[in-house]
Amino acid sequence: MALSGVRVLELAGLAPAPLCGMILADFGAQVVRVDRTPRSAVATDVQGRGKRSLALDLKRPPGAAVLRRLCCQADVLIEPFRHGVMEKLGLGPEVLLQENPRLIYARLTGFGQSGQYAKSAGHDINYLALSGVLSKLGRKDENPYAPANLLADFAGGGVLCALGVVTALYERTKSGKGQIIDASMVEGAAYLSSFLWKSQNLGLWNRPRGENLLDSGAPFYETYKTSDGKFMAVGAIEPQFYEQLIKGLGLDSDKLPSQLSFSDWPKMKEKFASIFAQKTQAEWCSIFDGTDACVTPVLSFDEVASHQHNKQRSSFIKNDQEEISPRPAPLLSRTPAVPSFKRDPFIGEHTEEILLEYGFTKQEIAKLYSDKVIEFSEPKANL
Numbered sequence: 001m002a003l004s005g006v007r008v009l010e011l012a013g014l015a016p017a018p019l020c021g022m023i024l025a026d027f028g029a030q031v032v033r034v035d036r037t038p039r040s041a042v043a044t045d046v047q048g049r050g051k052r053s054l055a056l057d058l059k060r061p062p063g064a065a066v067l068r069r070l071c072c073q074a075d076v077l078i079e080p081f082r083h084g085v086m087e088k089l090g091l092g093p094e095v096l097l098q099e100n101p102r103l104i105y106a107r108l109t110g111f112g113q114s115g116q117y118a119k120s121a122g123h124d125i126n127y128l129a130l131s132g133v134l135s136k137l138g139r140k141d142e143n144p145y146a147p148a149n150l151l152a153d154f155a156g157g158g159v160l161c162a163l164g165v166v167t168a169l170y171e172r173t174k175s176g177k178g179q180i181i182d183a184s185m186v187e188g189a190a191y192l193s194s195f196l197w198k199s200q201n202l203g204l205w206n207r208p209r210g211e212n213l214l215d216s217g218a219p220f221y222e223t224y225k226t227s228d229g230k231f232m233a234v235g236a237i238e239p240q241f242y243e244q245l246i247k248g249l250g251l252d253s254d255k256l257p258s259q260l261s262f263s264d265w266p267k268m269k270e271k272f273a274s275i276f277a278q279k280t281q282a283e284w285c286s287i288f289d290g291t292d293a294c295v296t297p298v299l300s301f302d303e304v305a306s307h308q309h310n311k312q313r314s315s316f317i318k319n320d321q322e323e324i325s326p327r328p329a330p331l332l333s334r335t336p337a338v339p340s341f342k343r344d345p346f347i348g349e350h351t352e353e354i355l356l357e358y359g360f361t362k363q364e365i366a367k368l369y370s371d372k373v374i375e376f377s378e379p380k381a382n383l
């Protein structure tokens with residue numbers, strides 16, 4: 001796999017850093033999640049695929065020393081705390097990079113390492129708000145709407161941080177040097193919205209929220225309810241595709257207002273809605289599948305893996321526990337990701353194995369264990 005041989009330490013965090021670690025693991029990196037002790041301070045990482053878990057108390061000086069030793073041999077550290085936490089533990093980048101100049105120290109935060117909010121708590125919705133993106137999301141006359149925690153946490157956070165890590169790893173092959181990655185989710189979400197910024201002169205966003213072409217203003221870029229309570233998604237933007245939509249709906253474009261007549265959009269939406277409400281989702285699929293009308297079913301999580309297209313591409317996978325999840329993307333032709341099919345690790349499940357692998361002796365491990373600096377998922381394991 002593309003990242004095999006890359007050693008990653010991921011300090012356990014909420015949602016974005018675990019995705020970053022999972023992506024790197026899917027593509028072959030050896031990812032160790034450093035979990036907290038005592039175990040009651042549960043980290044609910046549901047993105048532990050392909051990772052191993054080491055339970056380590058970083059608040060105790062011997063625990064921080066263990067992490068320093070691990071970092072000397074690691075390629076990447078993913079850190080998910082707000083600014084100042086690692087410095088307080090004596091584990092800031094100036095310390096760790098001095099000990100291992102090749103280390104890539106990825107700091108994945110909401111507000112970044114500087115600025116007046118750097119030390120403030122926050123979540124996806126706050127980062128999205130500060131990025132400007134949230135102001136663009138939502139329907140006409142409604143409050144801004146955050147689409148789950150997809151945009152800041154995952155797209156602008158976990159995914160862009162993984163891109164930063166891979167870019168820094170590539171650069172290191174030339175310079176031999178590591179570096180610090182300041183991955184702010186505010187900036188990640190803003191960066192994702194570059195198209196929105198750069199398309200302002202095209203007139204795409206001149207109207208209030210929810211009244212534009214791509215933000216639920218247009219009748220041809222909308223979802224519609226079907227007679228069986230399901231939905232269809234319509235994205236017929238270009239005139240030639242719009243024409244196919246009109247045909248599929250059984251309408252005559254000569255008798256309709258022009259596609260881009262803004263003032264007619266609300267009326268056209270009502271018309272499309274009343275037509276979509278007359279057939280089931282399956283009936284609409286049989287009309288639109290195989291056309292260029294850009295009309296697709298809105299699938300639920302229960303339906304998505306068994307849809308023919310997704311089945312043909314094996315886009316969803318089932319692990320040993322029969323849990324279905326998306327296959328890693330994108331597909332690399334020679335060295336594709338090979339996700340683990342095993343269950344996610346228990347906290348502390350691999351503590352001993354990892355420490356041995358990183359050069360700790362059995363005696364050192366036993367001492368750390370008796371001092372309660374580390375934990376095992378089975379406390380009496382092997383010692």
Ligand SMILES: C[C@H](CCC[C@@H](C)[C@H]1CC[C@H]2[C@@H]3[C@H](O)C[C@@H]4C[C@H](O)CC[C@]4(C)[C@H]3C[C@H](O)[C@]12C)C(=O)SCCNC(=O)CCNC(=O)[C@H](O)C(C)(C)COP(=O)(O)OP(=O)(O)OC[C@H]1O[C@@H](n2cnc3c(N)ncnc32)[C@H](O)[C@@H]1OP(=O)(O)O
Pocket residue numbers: 011013014015016034035036037042044056057058059080081082085088089108109110111120121122123124125149153
């Ligand atoms: C919208 C999403 C968030 C979704 C999260 C949900 C998935 C979950 C949130 C609550 C969960 C539920 C809840 O826990 C109750 C149930 C528990 C049960 O077990 C399961 C079901 C639950 C219902 C459970 C279900 C779900 O899991 C939840 C609903 C997001 O936006 S995530 C993005 C968040 N932002 C960031 O990641 C940006 C950077 N980070 C931060 O800004 C802060 O970390 C953050 C997130 C604000 C949290 O602040 P906090 O004060 O808690 O932490 P920090 O200041 O960063 O400091 C960390 C402290 O921990 C110490 N520490 C760390 N590792 C170790 C270690 N190995 N050993 C010892 N100590 C450690 C560290 O030293 C810091 O200590 P200090 O505070 O003393 O400096």
